[in-house]
Amino acid sequence: MNQTSTTDNQEEITPQFTGAEILIKCLHEESVQFVFGYPGGAVLNIYDAIYQQDKFEHILVRHEQAALHAADAYARSTGKVGVALVTSGPGATNAVTGIATAYMDSIPLVVISGQVPTHAIGEDAFQECDTVGITRPCVKHNFLIKDINDIAPVMKKAFHVAATGRPGPVLIDIPKDITATLNKFEYPEEVNIRSYNPVTKGHGGQIKKALKLLAESQRPMVYTGGGVILGDASVELTEFLQSLGLPTTSTLMGLGGYPATDIQSLGMLGMHGTYEANMAMQECDVLLAVGARFDDRVIGNIEHFLSRPRTIIHIDIDPSSISKRVQIDVPIVGDVKSVLTDLNDLVKSEKPVQNTAALAEWMETIKGWRAKKHSEFALDDKLIKPQQVIKTLHEVTNGDAFITSDVGQHQMWAAQYYPFDKPRRWINSGGLGTMGVGLPYAMGVQLAHPEAQVACITGEASIQMCIQELSTCQQYNLPIKVITLNNRYMGMVRQWQEFFYESRYSESYINALPDFVKLAEAYGHIGIRVENPADVEDALKEAFSPKLQDRMVFMDFITDQTENVFPMVPNGKGISEMITGKSS
Amino acid sequence: MRHIISILMENEPGALSRVAGLFSARGYNIESLTVAKTEDTTLSRMTIITRGNDAVIEQIIKQLNKLIDVVKVLDLNDGKHIERELMLIKVKASPAHRDEMKRMCDIFRGRIIDVTDGGFTIELTGSGHKLDAFIENLDKSAILETVRTGASGIGRGDRILKL
Numbered sequence: 001m002n003q004t005s006t007t008d009n010q011e012e013i014t015p016q017f018t019g020a021e022i023l024i025k026c027l028h029e030e031s032v033q034f035v036f037g038y039p040g041g042a043v044l045n046i047y048d049a050i051y052q053q054d055k056f057e058h059i060l061v062r063h064e065q066a067a068l069h070a071a072d073a074y075a076r077s078t079g080k081v082g083v084a085l086v087t088s089g090p091g092a093t094n095a096v097t098g099i100a101t102a103y104m105d106s107i108p109l110v111v112i113s114g115q116v117p118t119h120a121i122g123e124d125a126f127q128e129c130d131t132v133g134i135t136r137p138c139v140k141h142n143f144l145i146k147d148i149n150d151i152a153p154v155m156k157k158a159f160h161v162a163a164t165g166r167p168g169p170v171l172i173d174i175p176k177d178i179t180a181t182l183n184k185f186e187y188p189e190e191v192n193i194r195s196y197n198p199v200t201k202g203h204g205g206q207i208k209k210a211l212k213l214l215a216e217s218q219r220p221m222v223y224t225g226g227g228v229i230l231g232d233a234s235v236e237l238t239e240f241l242q243s244l245g246l247p248t249t250s251t252l253m254g255l256g257g258y259p260a261t262d263i264q265s266l267g268m269l270g271m272h273g274t275y276e277a278n279m280a281m282q283e284c285d286v287l288l289a290v291g292a293r294f295d296d297r298v299i300g301n302i303e304h305f306l307s308r309p310r311t312i313i314h315i316d317i318d319p320s321s322i323s324k325r326v327q328i329d330v331p332i333v334g335d336v337k338s339v340l341t342d343l344n345d346l347v348k349s350e351k352p353v354q355n356t357a358a359l360a361e362w363m364e365t366i367k368g369w370r371a372k373k374h375s376e377f378a379l380d381d382k383l384i385k386p387q388q389v390i391k392t393l394h395e396v397t398n399g400d401a402f403i404t405s406d407v408g409q410h411q412m413w414a415a416q417y418y419p420f421d422k423p424r425r426w427i428n429s430g431g432l433g434t435m436g437v438g439l440p441y442a443m444g445v446q447l448a449h450p451e452a453q454v455a456c457i458t459g460e461a462s463i464q465m466c467i468q469e470l471s472t473c474q475q476y477n478l479p480i481k482v483i484t485l486n487n488r489y490m491g492m493v494r495q496w497q498e499f500f501y502e503s504r505y506s507e508s509y510i511n512a513l514p515d516f517v518k519l520a521e522a523y524g525h526i527g528i529r530v531e532n533p534a535d536v537e538d539a540l541k542e543a544f545s546p547k548l549q550d551r552m553v554f555m556d557f558i559t560d561q562t563e564n565v566f567p568m569v570p571n572g573k574g575i576s577e578m579i580t581g582k583s584s
Numbered sequence: 585m586r587h588i589i590s591i592l593m594e595n596e597p598g599a600l601s602r603v604a605g606l607f608s609a610r611g612y613n614i615e616s617l618t619v620a621k622t623e624d625t626t627l628s629r630m631t632i633i634t635r636g637n638d639a640v641i642e643q644i645i646k647q648l649n650k651l652i653d654v655v656k657v658l659d660l661n662d663g664k665h666i667e668r669e670l671m672l673i674k675v676k677a678s679p680a681h682r683d684e685m686k687r688m689c690d691i692f693r694g695r696i697i698d699v700t701d702g703g704f705t706i707e708l709t710g711s712g713h714k715l716d717a718f719i720e721n722l723d724k725s726a727i728l729e730t731v732r733t734g735a736s737g738i739g740r741g742d743r744i745l746k747l
Contacts, residue, residue: 136602137609141652144597161652194747195594195655320646323639 019148020045020179023112024053026155029187032056032083034074034447036067040087041127042114045179059447059476062468064091066440068098069466072107073437073444076427077402079232081108081162082444088114089127092173093134097434099169100138104431105253106230108167110158111139117177118146131173140168148181153188160191165198166318167230198317202334207342210313210330211352213286214244217311218358219365221284222246223269223298226253226430227291227316227336234258234423236340237290243347244354247366249277251292252415253430260419261399266366267375267419270298271569272412275374275578278569280366282308282576289314291336294326295431302326304574315339374567374580375416383560384533386410386485389540390417393455393483396540401425401453404441406462407433409491412565414457436465442480443472453481453544460486460513460556470523473552481543482554484516487561495564499579500571520554531558586615587641588667588737590745591630591648592656595621599653603630606651612636612644616669616734627655627747631667631736656745664740670707671715674728677703685726692718703728711735 017025023046027035036059039047050058061067064086071082082102086095092113102109116125132144141161143154151174158170214220228237228250234257241248241264248258249269258265269277281287287310292298299305302325313330314322322331332339346352377387390413393401403418404427405411411428420426427445429437442456456463463484473480485491493508517527526548530539536557543553566581593599600619607614615633622629634644641659648657660667677685689696689706692714698705708718712735719730739745 132598133601136598136605142598193652196652318650320643320650322646324643327639 014184016182017185018045018049018179019151019174019181019183020049022148022151022183022185023155023174023179024049025185026152026187027083028053028055030081030155030159033080034059034071035083035085036061036071036074036444037085038064038067038087038091040091040114042088042116042176043085043091043179045176046085046112046114058085059443059472061440061472063466064094065098065436066443066466066469066472068095068109068111069101069434069437069440070444070447071109071111072098072102073404073427073441074448075102075107075109076105076441077424077445078448079424081110081159083110083112085112086114087127088116088131089129091127092129092131096135096138099135099171101429101432101434101437102169103138103140105226105429106167107169108162109169110155110162111169111171113171113173114179115144115173115175118175119177121175131171135171138169139171142171142173144173145175145178148178148183151178151183152186156188156191157193161193161196165196166321199319199333200317200335200338202315202332202339202342204342206330206332207339207346210288210332211343211346211350213311213313213330214246214288215352215354217286218355219283219285219362220244220246220288220359221280221286222248222288222290223251223281223292224248224254224257224290225251225292228254228257229423231291231317231336232423233291233337233340236337236344239344240340240347243344245359246288247280247363249273249281251298251430252428254292255415255426256420256423259421261421266370268415269575271300272416272565272567273569274416275372275567275580276366276369278567278575278578279369282574283365285310287312289316290340291316293321293324299326300569300575300577301572304577307574374578379533380560381533384530384536384557386413386487386557386559386563387417388533389483389485389536389557389559390414390457392537392540393457394418396537396544397453397455401455402427402445402449404428404438404445404454404456406438406456406458406465407435408459408462408493409487409495409563409565410457410459410462410485412492413485416565418457435462438462439466439469439473439480439482442482443469443476443478446478446480447476454479455481455483457483457485459491460484460488460516461490461510467519470520470525470552470554474524477550478552479548479550480552482552484554484556485559486513486516486556487559487563488513489561492565498564499568516554516556520552525552525554527554527556529556529558585637585641585661586633586635588660588665588735589632589634589644589648590658590660590737591632591654592622592745592747593628593630593651594653594655595626595628596653599628600630602651602653603632603648606647607632607634610643610647612640618734618736624747629745631734633735655747658739658745660737660739663743665737665743666740667711667735667737668709669712669715669735670709670733671718671730672697672705672707673719673730674705675703675722676726676728681726688718688721694718
């Protein structure tokens with residue numbers, strides 16, 4: 001009698017769950033709000049467990065690539081880890097573009113992929129592929145779970161690795177039989193990975209040295225990147241820059257890290273950066289790089305960049321980003337928020353004496369560059385200029401919308417003509433440059449911020465790469481405003497062909513476009529076509545009016561086909577060797 | 585410049601492909617790579633011989649450290665070190681040439697570990713140069729088969745790569 005009751009008791013204390021249920025419980029433990037996914041054979045047990053829970057919402061996309069992009073944008077716009085769930089084989093391979101996109105921009109994701117049962121692995125089973133092998137070069141880390149006891153600890157590790165240090169996607173491949181095996185559930189409270197201890201605190205001596213160099217500098221310049229956004233360091237950055245009055249420029253990924261409408265901001269730098277930002281990068285004597293990585297689109301020709309002597313200070317959480325392409329004089333490895341906080345404390349305690357006369361003269365030089373107004377464009381009364389659409393969008397949304405973009409000319413115009421004053425408002429694929437991200441990005445952002453205005457700036461080519469998601473937007477009533485700059489060309493390809501291939505427009509013209517208004521309507525949305533420059537403002541006002549605030553609006557702006565993005569640093573040229581447009 | 589890099593890593597499936605994949609993905613060169621578990625069976629020790637200028641080697645070490653499975657990395661070239669490679673070589677040794685082959689083996693402090701009517705299998709340990717020299721001093725037509733492990737390295741004296 002006694003023995004029986006003990007056994008009963010033990011069963012009560014440690015209830016058993018299937019692997020799928022354990023997986024779901026782990027997601028609950030991590031307070032996951034949304035799982036973006038698509039079901040399939042290998043994940044049926046997991047989907048059955050999802051059906052029986054209501055702590056997170058599953059968002060059913062129309063293609064796995066979009067699940068990854070939406071989870072990625074959720075992460076970019078909130079700072080939390082995005083979660084995606086896909087099946088084995090084609091589910092996983094479709095997810096690869098999204099994983100690689102997130103990896104290049106250091107976005108924290110946890111991706112769960114189904115796998116064929118353990119006994120079938122390696123037998124070329126139906127919908128089998130080596131997901132861990134395929135994704136290895138484009139994840140921060142990945143796991144193949146072969147033991148039911150590993151689910152909870154691996155999930156804990158995955159969220160930890162994804163979100164800490166330099167963030168990135170982590171994939172967990174889980175065979176179907178494991179999701180059906182029974183086990184007890186215990187979520188580890190702590191995670192300890194002996195081989196993974198990212199440095200967060202910057203070296204005090206180096207920080208002091210950096211401040212001294214900046215204070216004594218005659219022509220200081222600050223260049224900030226995506227690390228400021230990922231590290232939630234824009235408040236600290238703003239305090240630092242304003243306390244010393246330093247001029248600053250941002251990469252495509254760092255926009256919004258410092259208020260773009262402030263006078264100290266020179267706008268974006270790089271291939272399509274502003275004239276003043278690129279000139280200041282080239283001519284400065286002390287350069288502070290914060291959470292940026294001196295990539296080819298930013299620095300242009302390295303030899304040309306290095307032909308001018310300057311002292312470079314680099315703050316980055318990833319030691320491998322330091323001295324990767326450009327030799328750094330004062331490296332500071334650490335979390336940008338922590339290092340900038342230390343710098344701000346040091347400014348307060350040391351009150352460094354600045355070279356104010358030289359700084360004032362330098363600011364005058366910059367003012368001179370700015371006065372050249374190379375970022376201006378001419379309006380046309382017959383053809384809609386793409387820049388006009390973006391500028392008007394900025395006015396209509398009071399500069400406070402979340403903007404996602406696809407990849408190409410429209411992306412650059414969005415970055416140039418929609419100044420971002422806040423971080424996490426500008427969501428785009430900078431590193432991998434993935435066409436098709438715009439619409440699924442907008443879905444992830446709108447779900448995370450249901451009350452916010454979300455606009456997807458895109459082109460007629462990019463939008464068609466994930467257009468099927470218009471159906472998802474209808475299912476979840478996402479009132480995204482799609483702003484298509486329709487020039488009937490793959491604009492950036494066309495621009496390069498015009499400049500560097502004697503206008504041989506090889507395969508960059510699409511002459512069989514759908515009627516986007518009807519297409520939007522077919523998916524249950526509102527479609528608006530705008531062809532006249534005089535109608536741009538009213539059309540945008542209508543799309544963002546309270547009347548349509550609960551509706552998705554697809555706007556098809558027919559724009560000037562010949563418009564190019566200026567300034568432009570041609571491939572292989574130095575950052576100050578810009579082409580500055582037709583007028584100049 | 586030639587560098588010998590020692591890596592202490594988790595003895596996990598896939599760890600080797602992470603390292604090998606890193607080298608191929610970033611265009612680094614691998615001359616040789618050896619790996620086996622250590623006295624602590626949760627850890628593997630890998631030795632990689634690579635070539636590159638200082639900037640490339642610095643990046644290789646940083647990138648290796650970034651891999652989650654990698655516990656510690658040491659560039660043995662930063663200090664004094666010892667490296668050894670093992671070669672097994674099967675050679676022809678007809679009755680007329682047996683003595684000469686045995687003498688050559690002794691000169692290089694090799695050991696004959698298998699004998700047949702027509703030949704020997706010789707075990708030879710040393711630096712890569714020594715193994716190269718042995719091969720060069722043999723009549724090429726006498727070599728039936730060679731297999732080399734690639735170098736393993738260890739720091740001299742108190743220099744220790746351990747958890």
